Amino acid sequence: MTTFMPRLWSLSSGRFHRQLQLRLQLWHKGLMTSSTTWQNQKQVCRQAPAVCQRSVPLVVFRRQLASQTVQSHVEVTSPIQQTWKEDPQRMLRVKFRDGSENRYPYIWLRDNCFCPSCFLAGTKQRLITMNHLDVNVTPDSISLSKDGELLTLIWPDGHRTEFKSGFLKGILFEERRVSENRHLWGSEILQNVPTFQFQHILDSDKALLGFMTELKNTGMLLVQNVPTEMGQLMKVAERVGFIRVTNYGPVYSIKSKFDATTIGFTGHALNLHTDLSCYVYKPSIQLLHCIKQHRGEGGDSVFSDGFKAVEQLKENDPESFNILSTTVVDFLDYGTDFIKCILKASHTIIKLDQFGETSMVTYADFCRNVHMNMSPEKVYTFYKALKAFYDILNSPENIIKFKLQPGEMIVVDNTRVLHGRTAFTVEAGEERHLEGGYLDWDLVNARIRLLKQRFPSGRLVDERENEQIDIV
Numbered sequence: 270m271t272t273f274m275p276r277l278w279s280l281s282s283g284r285f286h287r288q289l290q291l292r293l294q295l296w297h298k299g300l301m302t303s304s305t306t307w308q309n310q311k312q313v314c315r316q317a318p319a320v321c322q323r324s325v326p327l328v329v330f331r332r333q334l335a336s337q338t339v340q341s342h343v344e345v346t347s348p349i350q351q352t353w354k355e356d357p358q359r360m361l362r363v364k365f366r367d368g369s370e371n372r373y374p375y376i377w378l379r380d381n382c383f384c385p386s387c388f389l390a391g392t393k394q395r396l397i398t399m400n401h402l403d404v405n406v407t408p409d410s411i412s413l414s415k416d417g418e419l420l421t422l423i424w425p426d427g428h429r430t431e432f433k434s435g436f437l438k439g440i441l442f443e444e445r446r447v448s449e450n451r452h453l454w455g456s457e458i459l460q461n462v463p464t465f466q467f468q469h470i471l472d473s474d475k476a477l478l479g480f481m482t483e484l485k486n487t488g489m490l491l492v493q494n495v496p497t498e499m500g501q502l503m504k505v506a507e508r509v510g511f512i513r514v515t516n517y518g519p520v521y522s523i524k525s526k527f528d529a530t531t532i533g534f535t536g537h538a539l540n541l542h543t544d545l546s547c548y549v550y551k552p553s554i555q556l557l558h559c560i561k562q563h564r565g566e567g568g569d570s571v572f573s574d575g576f577k578a579v580e581q582l583k584e585n586d587p588e589s590f591n592i593l594s595t596t597v598v599d600f601l602d603y604g605t606d607f608i609k610c611i612l613k614a615s616h617t618i619i620k621l622d623q624f625g626e627t628s629m630v631t632y633a634d635f636c637r638n639v640h641m642n643m644s645p646e647k648v649y650t651f652y653k654a655l656k657a658f659y660d661i662l663n664s665p666e667n668i669i670k671f672k673l674q675p676g677e678m679i680v681v682d683n684t685r686v687l688h689g690r691t692a693f694t695v696e697a698g699e700e701r702h703l704e705g706g707y708l709d710w711d712l713v714n715a716r717i718r719l720l721k722q723r724f725p726s727g728r729l730v731d732e733r734e735n736e737q738i739d740i741v
């Protein structure tokens with residue numbers, strides 16, 4: 270392996286790096302010129318107080334304390350009335366003048382000290398590390414300013430920590446579950462697929478926020494009036510952040526080819542799948558832009574909400590649900606397009622989070638490995654479970670099928686929604702052509718958080734994300 274991999278990469282690494290560098294330069298330029306929001310955010314950030322924190326005078330430090338708010342646009346004033354030490358639980362109980370109460374573990378109060386030696390305000394990152402923390406720490410003294418706005422704690426080593434009451438008021442200690450705004454769907458969504466206008470997304474930050482939020486909640490949407498030429502997908506990607514480069518390149522063309530390197534590049538049907546399941550970190554958002562569509566029968570797009578299918582499987586066939594959420598499946602693919610590579614990853618078809626809720630679906634029959642990660646005795650029940658899931662995914666009540674029209678772009682959450690395509694006959698001179706590419710949720714979520722600071726109201730806001738320390 271150690272001698273094999275470098276040789277594979279070196280075969281095309283020159284081309285790969287040249288192309289990647291060029292692309293990144295272009296995107297960077299594109300971001301600087303076309304994405305005014307990011308520029309605006311930078312300008313706002315530059316106005317933020319204080320740069321070097323180690324020797325910040327107290328007056329500046331107090332200004333930093335003033336920025337301990339949960340959200341820049343919400344001015345929380347909530348004076349503290351009284352505090353109690355609850356030493357057996359190692360917590361401080363705080364009563365606010367509005368009657369509400371909250372409890373703050375001592376170790377949390379010490380860990381989240383915002384003084385210049387514990388916190389670098391310029392980067393909004395913690396300087397204090399675990400080696401400086403005593404998990405049994407208890408404050409020696411606690412005092413409250415007359416107006417109830419400032420709480421001061423002195424620790425056994427003499428260290429002083431101050432908290433603005435409004436900051437403490439906004440702190441939540443709770444286990445966070447998935448977004449309540451997530452909306453599972455079945456075939457009924459065909460009449461109501463969320464639809465956005467291409468130019469609107471490019472021109473309006475509010476439309477962009479709506480687009481990204483809808484994708485988060487529904488897992489699929491349609492963009493209309495996209496010019497029928499290549500390069501449009503990249504414009505959408507640039508509005509959000511960066512494209513996710515894969516072994517197919519930054520973007521790629523889906524056309525039937527004589528020497529096809531993947532079934533996608535033929536006229537064969539593609540069963541419902543998630544793209545690039547052979548990646549340990551598969552791209553999490555997929556974009557498909559229809560430039561030219563097959564005129565005859567076939568070439569239709571099919572979609573199914575994987576999270577909904579998991580819910581149904583769990584309810585109707587708990588044994589299969591259990592098998593698919595605990596059995597690791599290997600996916601394997603040979604990349605020969607943009608670079609040569611052998612991709613391999615193991616996933617449970619259904620991935621659950623710490624609450625037992627579905628966090629990802631990964632499934633593609635065409636690149637399931639021939640080698641199985643289980644004893645022969647388990648193979649039959651695994652296939653039975655997979656078939657049960659497949660049947661639910663493909664049931665008429667769960668799928669939607671329609672033919673993408675030239676000028677339409679479909680955007681899909683590749684961790685949740687499975688997509689496929691019906692077979693079509695390849696005819697000379699009548700080429701079907703889609704452009705494909707990927708984004709990742711990390712950058713999309715990052716962009717959503719930034720834009721929400723400018724558009725905080727209305728149904729676009731996911732309240733559960735608002736407790737972040739403000740970054741402006």
Ligand code: OGA
Pocket residue numbers: 523532533534539544557568569570688689690703
């Ligand atoms: C693919 C794919 C969709 C289509 O190539 O993975 O999903 O409509 N293609 O061709």
Ligand code: ZN
Pocket residue numbers: 382383384385386387388428429430
């Ligand atoms: Zn400190």
Ligand code: ZN
Pocket residue numbers: 533542543544688
């Ligand atoms: Zn696909």
